[in-house]
Amino acid sequence: MLGAWIACEQTMADEGGAGGPAQLFAQHCASCHGADRRGGMGPALLPENLERLRQGEAIKVIGEGRPATQMQGFAPTLSDAQIRALAGWIYTPVFPAPQWTSADIKASRVENKEAPSLDDKPVFKGDPLNLFVVVEGGDHHVSILDGDSLTPIYRFASRFSLHGGPKFSPNGRYVYFASRDGWLTKFDLWKFKILAEIRVGINTRNLAISDDGKYVIAANYLPRNLVLLDGDLQLIKILPATSLDGKDSSRVSAVYDAAPRKSFIAALKDIPEVWEISYDPNAAPIFDGYVHDYKMQEGLGKPGFLNPRRIQLAAPLDDFFFNASYSEVMGTSREGMGQVISLDVRKKIADLPLAGMPHLGSGITWKWKGRMVMATTNLKEGRVSIIDMETWQPIKEIPTCGPGFFLRSHENSRYAFVDSMMSPACKDTLQVIDKESLTVVKNLTPEPGKTLAHVEFTRDGRYALASLMENKGAIIVFDGVTLKEVKRIPMSKPIGKYNVWNKINRSEGTSH
Numbered sequence: 159m160l161g162a163w164i165a166c167e168q169t170m171a172d173e174g175g176a177g178g179p180a181q182l183f184a185q186h187c188a189s190c191h192g193a194d195r196r197g198g199m200g201p202a203l204l205p206e207n208l209e210r211l212r213q214g215e216a217i218k219v220i221g222e223g224r225p226a227t228q229m230q231g232f233a234p235t236l237s238d239a240q241i242r243a244l245a246g247w248i249y250t251p252v253f254p255a256p257q258w259t260s261a262d263i264k265a266s267r268v269e270n271k272e273a274p275s276l277d278d279k280p281v282f283k284g285d286p287l288n289l290f291v292v293v294e295g296g297d298h299h300v301s302i303l304d305g306d307s308l309t310p311i312y313r314f315a316s317r318f319s320l321h322g323g324p325k326f327s328p329n330g331r332y333v334y335f336a337s338r339d340g341w342l343t344k345f346d347l348w349k350f351k352i353l354a355e356i357r358v359g360i361n362t363r364n365l366a367i368s369d370d371g372k373y374v375i376a377a378n379y380l381p382r383n384l385v386l387l388d389g390d391l392q393l394i395k396i397l398p399a400t401s402l403d404g405k406d407s408s409r410v411s412a413v414y415d416a417a418p419r420k421s422f423i424a425a426l427k428d429i430p431e432v433w434e435i436s437y438d439p440n441a442a443p444i445f446d447g448y449v450h451d452y453k454m455q456e457g458l459g460k461p462g463f464l465n466p467r468r469i470q471l472a473a474p475l476d477d478f479f480f481n482a483s484y485s486e487v488m489g490t491s492r493e494g495m496g497q498v499i500s501l502d503v504r505k506k507i508a509d510l511p512l513a514g515m516p517h518l519g520s521g522i523t524w525k526w527k528g529r530m531v532m533a534t535t536n537l538k539e540g541r542v543s544i545i546d547m548e549t550w551q552p553i554k555e556i557p558t559c560g561p562g563f564f565l566r567s568h569e570n571s572r573y574a575f576v577d578s579m580m581s582p583a584c585k586d587t588l589q590v591i592d593k594e595s596l597t598v599v600k601n602l603t604p605e606p607g608k609t610l611a612h613v614e615f616t617r618d619g620r621y622a623l624a625s626l627m628e629n630k631g632a633i634i635v636f637d638g639v640t641l642k643e644v645k646r647i648p649m650s651k652p653i654g655k656y657n658v659w660n661k662i663n664r665s666e667g668t669s670h
């Protein structure tokens with residue numbers, strides 16, 4: 159079960175006056191949420207972790223609780239003013255920042271002792287590569303959906319608030335999840351069993367798995383680092399996200415597997431660097447900084463294997479998209495400016511003419527009139543941008559209903575689906591883009607007023623599955639040719655769904 163940890167009372171020194179929020183917290187909340195708010199049986203309550211919870215919602219949760227969970231309402235015990243004070247206080251940072259050391263990481267690891275034998279027979283009939291893993295945010299569960307019959311075949315409780323997409327081992331048998339509060343889970347899709355769990359941080363963004371399945375790496379906001387593990391979730395090492403001189407540190411926005419390069423690429427949020435961490439045992443040594451004295455090289459070089467190689471930039475980049483060979487990466491800065499970086503020369507090679515805050519992380523590619531194009535939604539403007547991947551020049555801007563988050567297609571489909579999730583008026587509508595004419599050919603609004611987003615195709619591209627992201631929501635299945643609804647599968651706020659085949663084969667129609 160959950161690792162328990164030791165209270166660290168001194169962080170409560172401020173605001174610790176009788177009746178103040180710190181004291182109320184220690185008395186009523188710390189037993190579940192941790193004395194320094196790092197979390198425990200209940201989720202962490204720190205500003206980084208509460209980014210997606212509005213303060214008004216926090217007030218409501220503290221007063222009324224969350225039905226069917228251990229979080230009971232405190233309205234009978236605490237006054238309105240006390241509840242408000244607590245709700246305000248949990249959004250203030252803890253000083254000094256809470257730590258999560260390698261000892262904490264190791265102590266947290268849970269292994270399923272009754273782990274199944276590793277024979278290679280799934281416990282279900284059907285195509286193990288056409289399974290969908292559906293993350294249900296409503297009650298924090300994961301459903302496994304058979305992509306042939308389009309029916310759920312297994313469901314289990316996940317850690318609180320899974321973050322970033324789950325990642326599959328190269329053969330598609332294992333799937334790894336990361337939770338907002340730092341828990342990684344390894345699940346066996348053939349036996350329907352959790353194999354191991356480990357808490358790698360206090361606030362985690364996402365994880366990546368190496369192309370050979372040997373390494374798993376997690377990107378953390380808190381502490382500011384990357385955590386490298388083996389495929390069984392045993393800690394290998396922590397890579398603190400600091401500048402070369404050690405003076406500055408950074409949150410890590412995301413980490414990706416760059417399979418053809420045998421390396422992980424990490425995006426740092428607060429220092430203008432991109433990191434490449436090679437998992438090739440033969441990687442060339444790393445020479446940080448400026449080496450002029452060649453005689454000294456041997457003394458100065460760091461092993462290239464599992465150490466960060468730094469690419470210095472003018473500004474930090476947040477959101478990434480790679481070309482097919484992973485030699486180039488497109489990124490956007492906080493101001494929304496795009497640029498292209500060569501990972502081989504390790505510097506910027508082009509500016510990207512995109513101004514609407516492109517959401518590169520969910521960009522897709524396809525062949526259009528003989529050339530590869532990349533398409534991305536924009537988080538601030540209602541349009542899909544199409545870019546030529548040879549010249550990095552814009553080809554077309556397709557107007558959509560509103561700013562969107564996800565864009566999805568499949569090699570076998572002539573259509574791409576885009577949402578307008580960021581727009582209150584259009585969040586209920588999926589728009590279908592014809593990949594040849596580059597125009598919107600259909601609007602789908604099966605449930606007016608309810609958020610509809612995040613499409614993933616079946617392995618063969620025949621059906622498109624979309625999420626009706628309500629607590630009493632559903633996966634809505636559309637026929638990939640007629641665009642008619644063919645089925646509805648009830649789900650508790652299905653956030654994302656991930657098809658094993660499309661992910662392990664890096665389908666050009668989906669993000670990786």
Ligand code: HEC
Pocket residue numbers: 182183186187188189190191199200201203207208211216219220224227228229230232244245298318
């Ligand atoms: C018995 C254990 C327990 C106690 C005591 C408790 N909580 Fe919780 N709390 C939880 C659990 C479990 C959840 C997650 C519920 C869910 O699944 O949505 C939660 C959720 C929350 C959330 C929502 C977090 C999010 O990210 O959605 C807030 C805010 C919160 N608690 C504040 C408090 C405060 C303030 C107190 C003290 C007044 C308190 N809790 C006491 C167990 C507890």
